[in-house]
Amino acid sequence: MPPHKDHVRVLIVEDTPSLATLYQNQLQVAGIAGDIVETGSDALEALCKQTYDVMLLDLQLPDQDGCSVLASAERAGVSVTTIMITAHGSVNIAVEAMRHGAYDFLMKPVSSERLVTSVRNAVESNRIVSQKPERGPVSGQENNTFGFIGSSAAMQGVYRMVESVARSQAPVFITGESGTGKEICAQSIHQAGPRKDGPFIAINCAAIPKDLIESEIFGHKKGAFTGATTDRLGAVMSASGGTLFLDEICEMDINLQAKLLRFLQTNQIQRVGDDKTQTVDVRIVSATNRRPIEEVAEGRFREDLYYRLHVLAISLPPLRDRGHDILELAEYFLKRVSSAEGKDLCSFEAQAQNWLLSHRWPGNVRQLENLITGVAVMNDGEAVAEAMLSAADHTAPPSLPVEYERAASAPVSSLPGDYHAADKSLTVNIERPLAEIEREVIEAVISRCDGSLPKAAHILGLSPSTLYRKREQWLNTDLSVIG
Template sequence: MQFKAVASDETSGRRRPVVLVVEDTPSLAATYRAILEKQDFAVETAATGAEALALLKSAAYDALVLDVRLPDMTGLDVLDAMRERGDQTEAVVITADGSINLAVDAMRRGAFDFIVKPLNAHRLAVTVTNATERARLKAEVTTLKRELGDAAGFCRFIGRSPAMQTVYRIIRNAGPSNATVFVLGESGTGKELCADAVHRTSRRAGGPFVTLNCAAIPKDLLESEIFGHVRGAFSGATADRKGAALSADGGTLFLDEICEMDVALQAKLLRFLQSKEVQRLGEDRVQRADVRIVCASNRDPLAEVQAGRFREDLYYRLHVIPIELPPLRDRGEDIVELAQHFLARFSEEEGKKVSPLSVDVLAAMRRHAWPGNVRQLENLMRRLVVLNDGETIEPAMLPADIRASAEASGPHPPALPSDGHRIVTTAPPIDGPGRPEQAVGPLEATIREAIERAITASGGSIPKAAQLLEVSPSTLYRRIEAWENAAS
């Protein structure tokens, strides 16, 4: 249940609970209003059951004060209608009939409590306060359940890896603000999905979410796409165009690949961010647009600033809350979860029955570097489902580069004992006694020994060991994870 906040204390930020009073006698409705407003409730009224149901459908209330006798239906009928459509607003029923049967009937139909006329002001205030408190607690439980359910994903993201949990936390914290967000990450990591998640978790979620890919539009047309134009503003402008900034008024404008934007247009974007004013090409009139900006790039924006291709003042204006999406190769078991998710989705879309991926197929996917990230994995799973006539996907059906990754890794040696990011190794020190130089062992064992020696020399630090070996830390993490999985 979401609360309707029509009144708040601007100095404290506290929201006044909103109560809907359903009573056809004006004097009684005014009495209930006075009692509740004295207790700092915001009150709205309805005189009939139909009016109450219409209001409950259009907005959410913290509590409902409901008279049993109404001109068009009974209060019990209202409770039945609410239950049928899943409305869980806490209802306090008021009646002149104090029979036990009526009270029990009201409670069975979902009422929170039952008050008999003549009304006691204190009893009404306490009962409605309890009802709104119960509604608040139910809302908190719902929120917690949703967040716990998001352990495997969040706002259409799939994955529970620590790297993605960090992303989810930043989005939850940044979403409700109006601060600009700069999403960074390799191609295919889900930057537009991240921007959509920021919009969904914001107070602008009910407004438009407008996306614009700055790399996909010719430079001489991009200004018109963002700020719009009027008919005849330039050759080919045969009709007025609103533009993305005005179209996103009250919502979010997502500028993807913003580092591709021409420097001259960057100055106009900066001016818009500062003034919130839009002047369409060929028009003298200035219009205001209340827009939140989320932008993204697969380049390093600071490097672009240093190279003179991106304005420094615009960079600092946009780079308020950075969100860096991890590459798929650094997301561990998310690869498996994503692969199985895409398999189920595309199997349903194509009307095929495909068995879950085998251990060998998943092992090959774990070992692949995925340069195209989640987009590459998604496209692969669609291709496997479309081209596969059977119910099972075999390792031989995988592309050659993924099979090669699996073959290069070879069988898994025993696991290395670990402690967080520091690995305890049994290899002798770099300058200590080791095997004779002329001794030759299996390639994988030699690789493992080299990794162990580097980790030992680095004091157990994986990033430092990766620097010594001139590989990325993710390469070492993948190998260590593979060894640990094989041992378990």
């Protein structure tokens, strides 16, 4: 078959010749050219000599691991979109690969369709980003029509990514903690693109009862079920010609995910109780505050659906990583609420600014907005003092990943295994820094609790959020050492 019209070229880094040849042939059938090398050093040499659109990189190579190859390429100033492939995969390895800059992660054995889809998604992502217009720094004020505020480097990247992906028709997958502005991001993509004159329909998959969500998304015919007294278009039909935003997509029932996948493959839907199909023109933007890779690994989210939705990816930074954006947002919220309430508050004292910058903001921008609203309503004067913020702050422990929230609901008395009868002794070498001793003790208790942070926290007299933050810091430190 002749080469693809866009002359896409892939570097295949695989030390098993039969697999490398298989990948090369599968890509060739799809019109994509591929070159093969067997080691990490050969891969770096090839990247320096020729430009590749995508690199298929085996995680376990004879001379080094795939993450080391990525790190070396970055130090050498070589940029290539990378898809990691391994037979030794796990969620932790996948997350580590993503942290090192990998675009995607595939597990052996890899089907031909999966391989080609992932490569095409990577190429599409490259195409959109490379077409972004040349321009200077983007400020939050210039993007007020999008609802964004903040001029940090982290948000500059988000603004540019929104501008880039908006022109495409490909699906967009937004990730980020609760309160970071995923729906605002989705609206931004809609408003900046060619579908801005069409409808923007948002569905929160976590807020609709399981037995109603199919009807809400795909619609139903009158009499399809008890209570269906009229025809209903559904969100997909209502968004025709525009954008459908599926928030908290990982909460969608696994059976409904299959129907959504069929729609993405055919652009046709079938309403509940209807024997006819209808063709719909709609762009899909999805979002989740979970880790989608882990949801796929645990069988709660279809892998094939993930690959259909995860074509263009945007990750929203947590507020704690946005620096002085915190003050920009706080001042914006303060002036807005003060104006609406007839108050004179318009600034923050120096100590109040330090308090805002030192807060972790587990609820992100939404939490900040709620706090400033309360302060403006309950206080008078011209400047907000630190005491006003402290008095209004009723922060619950920082939000934990869903798996920890589930574990936290279990009674702490029901410790795993025979913990109470187990040997609770631990020998610790004290001729080390305190931080190392603390980590060893905490990890030992967590291990005794079969990985349950809430139960380990109960034993240690700490909050689960404290343990989660410590482990996150340790992971980031480990990865920085590796890189």
